Amino acid sequence: MKKISRFETKVIHDGYDSEQHYGSLSTPLYQSSTFTFPSAESGEKRFAGEEEGYVYSRLGNPTTSILQERIASLEGGEAGLAFSSGMAAVSAVLFSLVKSNDHILCSEGIYGCTFGLLQLIKERFNVDHDLISMETEEQLLQHIRPETKVIYVESPINPTMKLVNLEMVVHVAKKRNITVVVDNTFCSPYLQKPLEIGCDVVVHSATKYLSGHGDIIAGLVAGRKEYIQEVAMTTQKDIGGVLSPFDAWLLLRGMKTLAVRMDRHCENAMKVALQLKSHPKVKKVIYPGVEDFVQKEIAMKQMRMPGGMISFEIDGGKMAAQKIMNQLNMIKIAVSLGDAETLIQHPATMTHSVVPPEVRAKMGISDQLLRLSVGLEAWEDIWEDLEQALNNC
Ligand SMILES: *Cc1c(COP(=O)(O)O)cnc(C)c1O
Numbered sequence: 001m002k003k004i005s006r007f008e009t010k011v012i013h014d015g016y017d018s019e020q021h022y023g024s025l026s027t028p029l030y031q032s033s034t035f036t037f038p039s040a041e042s043g044e045k046r047f048a049g050e051e052e053g054y055v056y057s058r059l060g061n062p063t064t065s066i067l068q069e070r071i072a073s074l075e076g077g078e079a080g081l082a083f084s085s086g087m088a089a090v091s092a093v094l095f096s097l098v099k100s101n102d103h104i105l106c107s108e109g110i111y112g113c114t115f116g117l118l119q120l121i122k123e124r125f126n127v128d129h130d131l132i133s134m135e136t137e138e139q140l141l142q143h144i145r146p147e148t149k150v151i152y153v154e155s156p157i158n159p160t161m162k163l164v165n166l167e168m169v170v171h172v173a174k175k176r177n178i179t180v181v182v183d184n185t186f187c188s189p190y191l192q193k194p195l196e197i198g199c200d201v202v203v204h205s206a207t208k209y210l211s212g213h214g215d216i217i218a219g220l221v222a223g224r225k226e227y228i229q230e231v232a233m234t235t236q237k238d239i240g241g242v243l244s245p246f247d248a249w250l251l252l253r254g255m256k257t258l259a260v261r262m263d264r265h266c267e268n269a270m271k272v273a274l275q276l277k278s279h280p281k282v283k284k285v286i287y288p289g290v291e292d293f294v295q296k297e298i299a300m301k302q303m304r305m306p307g308g309m310i311s312f313e314i315d316g317g318k319m320a321a322q323k324i325m326n327q328l329n330m331i332k333i334a335v336s337l338g339d340a341e342t343l344i345q346h347p348a349t350m351t352h353s354v355v356p357p358e359v360r361a362k363m364g365i366s367d368q369l370l371r372l373s374v375g376l377e378a379w380e381d382i383w384e385d386l387e388q389a390l391n392n393c
Contacts (some may be wrong), residue, residue, distance in 0.1 A: 007074065007190060008259040015069030016252075029249040030062045058240060059232075064248040067220075070255065071204070074189040076196045077222035081232055082248055086185065086205025087113050088241025089219030093203055094121065094150070095235040096227075097179055103147040104129040105140070107164050109157040109363050111183065111205075112351055134164045140172045148176070153199075154183045155192075155302075159311045159347045159371040160364045161286045163295045166302050170198035185209070186337075190262045191304045195222065208338035209308070211254040212261050216247045261376060265308030265338075268382060269374040273310050275383045281390045283368070284313040309337060310372045311347075318367040320393060321346050325370070327389035330381060342375035342382050 004010055021028050035054040037043035045051035054060055064082050072080035083089040094117065098104060106118065108131040121127040130143050134153065151173050155164040166182065173180045181201045182194035188209040194202050204210060206218040219241075221231065236242065243251075266289075273287040288299040289306030299306060314320055325333050325344055334343045335351055345351060348367045352360055360366075374382060 010073050011070070011190075011258050012256050014073040015066045027063060027066055027249060027252050029245055031245050032061070033057050057245065058242050059237060061245050061248070063245040063252075064243055067243075067248045067252050070252065071189075071206075071210075071220045072222050072228075075184070075202050075222035076189075076193055077202065077228075078225035079223065079228035081221045081228050081236060082206075082243040082251075083219035083221070083236070084241045084243050084247075085217045086111075086203070086207055086219040087117070088239075089203045089205075089221050090114050090183070091117055092231055092235040092239060092241060093181055093201055093221055094152070095239070096231045097150050097181070098127045100126045101147060102127050102149045103145050104150045104152055105143055105148055105178075106131050106152045107134045107154055107157060108132055109160055109162065110152070110154050111158060111185075112354060114152075114154075114183070115355075133162070134169065137168055137172055140169065144172070144176065144178070148178055150179050150181055152181045152183075154186070156186050156288065156307065156309070158186065158309075159351070159369065161288060161293075161309065161311055162364075163288070163298045163302075165298050166194055166197045166199060174198065186309060187303060187307060188258060188262060188338075190259055191266075191307060192302055197302065200224070201227065206251055208336065209262065209265070210258065210338075211251050212257065212338055212340065213250075213254050214336065214339035214341065216250050216254075218243055218247055218251050261340075262305070262308070264376050265374060266305040268376070268379040269308045269310055270306065271379045272372070272374055272383050272386070276310065276312050276386070279387065279390055281314055281393070282312055283315055286311040308374045310374060312370055312372070313366060313368045314370065314390070314393075316368060318346075318348065321368050321370055322349075323393045324389045327392050328385055329388075330377070330385045331372075337373035339373065340376045342377060342385075343373040345371050347371055 016027055018024055034056050046053050046055050067082050068080035106129050118129045132143050151169055153164050180199040182199045184202045185205040185208050201223040204220040206220045270289045273285050273290055276282045277285045287310045331342045331344050335345045347365050352365050
């Protein structure tokens, strides 16, 4: 197939050649745990890595391979790997990069279960970490130790929407041979391409925007071929968090519309953010697209568009926040994000309830902060639902 370069086309075609599959337009689903060998000798060669071919679906599956090639192409990586969840991807990547007595430097405010994983590997395997705001090069340098092997970044950070300057992080890490891992879940490769900025590994909760339909849990990783192969043959194969072929098939199906969906998510979010800003009961709107967003410059530099996630503060604390959520009709109360449906959640009592209150306060997660994953409905319907809820509280 001729090499294509535009994202909107790649997301539909890359990694799949229908001519190799009886002309099937839709990607075939190889729902098989194992693969037969034409002969005993062939089986011996496949185990020895001397012959191409599938062996067993924990080691590789044709449907999953198409997905892996596609994410690699979209992120600008040499290879990709699919996992049974975003956390299976995050843990396989971290376990592949550190050993006892190593150190991980992490952006403050990372996903709750990633935070939990860091605690676990600290207590059980003596891998230490620091969580820092990663605002300046000096601050990064202050926390880098000789044992620092990984800089782990989320940008935007959930739910405060703080950005980390990826170019700055790469600049510091490259000179010191530190691997930079970016959780790109909030942007998807349509909005942000960390590998092109020089980061080493990208991880995704593909459960969110990549799938886009709220029907699967999945994780994806992209990076250099040698590194991806190593993860595939160690922390993926031996821990075993592989994606099922059916979920790989659903994910390939969902991803085809990623570009058009992201366009609409961003367009809707911008309109809703501006309406929220002009409502008297809303104290603060945090969205990379609004004029007074403090890190506007970084947003313009590393993100194609401001994304579909908005956080906003209202007056009155937890009770008021819960009252507004209960007043909503069309908008659903749920965690997760990136679905067709608009979702709202209350970080202080939901996604970030395990974070100690004083740490939450330091991070900027107040009791009156609400997080909105703006869906694909008519933006007027999203806003009218929010407006009536705000007015009735
Ligand atoms: C949801 C999420 C994860 C975890 O992914 P799962 O698919 O739920 O395992 C990791 N990072 C971010 C930023 C997320 O939003």
